[in-house]
Amino acid sequence: MNGPEHYREAEHRLLMAWEDDRDPENVRHLLAEAQVHATLALAAATAGQMAVNAFRDDINSTDVEQWADVMAQAGGGSDA
Template sequence: MTGPEHYLESERLLKSAADNFLRHGNAGSALAAAQVHATLALAAATAMGAVVEDDLAGFTVEERDAWYAVAGTRPGTRPAAEETAS
């Protein structure tokens, strides 16, 4: 499982934990699994270095693009809501 895949799995498990809590009052196991995946995603991102502009900093192009996809943005860009508020 790649770093971005761990990140996405963590988000999925957090949603599952919220659903389980609302339905059954228990979210422990899903929260624990989400934390593990979030930690593995952070470890993968940290180990690979930080991407700045077009410098790959240890990433392959595919890995860099996968992180951009899960982050929902690229360096040097701002969401439209922030641009209109400025």
Template sequence: MTGPEHYRKAEEILDTLKAARSKPGFQIIPEKAAVALAEAQVHATLALAAVTAHHMVATTGNDRDEWSVAIHGPAVACVHPEHYEGECPCPPSCTCCGSTPAAPAVPGATS
């Protein structure tokens, strides 16, 4: 498994435990919960080791992109027309235009 795959697996295990816990009538079986949490911890530790080792070697390329997707989710499509100029109204994960992301709005500020 790659580092990002370990990261996603740890999140998947925790999400599964959270979803099961929220079901009516769910009862925690301590032994099974402990095994699942230990497995999630192992995956999280391996993900941390992988990203630490990778950062020492390189911070560009496909692995960096895979980490970005693992952490932030896949890139989203732009909401603005092609060849848009100026501040991009899209979320920071927008990759199709290369525009500068718009600064977050400051509550109560006027322009």
């Protein structure tokens, strides 16, 4: 799952949480899932921006390389 997909999933979980007739425990669960997806979307966006900045500045950064490896393993490719 890439960054935009995590973002969309966070939005989806939030909408589900506010549907009528939700059990409070289910609402808490959905909100926790939304938070996880939002956090992963933010991490992906941050890593992606770091890579863009390194590319623009022609910087060879170990952090960028490590994030690229993580995103490739997660199947996020360049969208993560």
